[in-house]
Amino acid sequence: MAFKPRSDSDGAMSEINVTPLVDVMLVLVIILLVTAPLLTQSVHVTLPKTSETTPNIDAQPLQLGIDVQGGIILNKQPVESLAALETILTAEFVKNKEVAVHLYADQGVVYKKVAEVMATVQQAGIAKIAFVTVEE
Structure with a gap:
């Protein structure tokens, strides 16, 4: 915070205090970083852990999920x-x-349920099947 010596002109101070603006922007960035990963998983299942792989982003694949009760989504x-x-x-x-x-x-x-679903996918004629896991 800088102080100016008192001068003859008592005009209004025209400087903007940027500190509150920076504080608000940092909070918004933190909120974005915390909520972004939550928006990417669309099927709510507990995935097994494997090493990291690179996804193929050429075309949008169908998302086929099997929940813990055996329900198909x-x-x-x-x-x-x-x-x-x-x-x-x-x-x-x-x-x-x-x-x-x-x-x-x-x-x-x-x-058995996973094998049945995979067989159904193959019977439909689809040959491209990828298993989705999470990184350890």
Whole structure:
């Protein structure tokens, strides 16, 4: 904080105090950094941990999730059965032959359920399946 010697002119001080502005901006940046990772995970499952990999961002893949109870979720929408899932995936494959599926399976799901869902994806004609995990 700088003080000026008193002069003959008692005009208004025209300097802006930038410190409060910087404080507010830093708080906004911290809020952004904390909330941004929470917005990226769309399927709420506990993922197993593996080493880091680089994602393929050429096309938007379908997000297929299996929750801990064995429920199937496709692009944030619940699917009642494997037959309904196959119908939806076949329609997506007809629209786009290069469609890919990212499989989000909770680590508590039995392997049989994961295998059934993978077989359903393959029966729909989709060959590109990726498993999504979290980094240790």
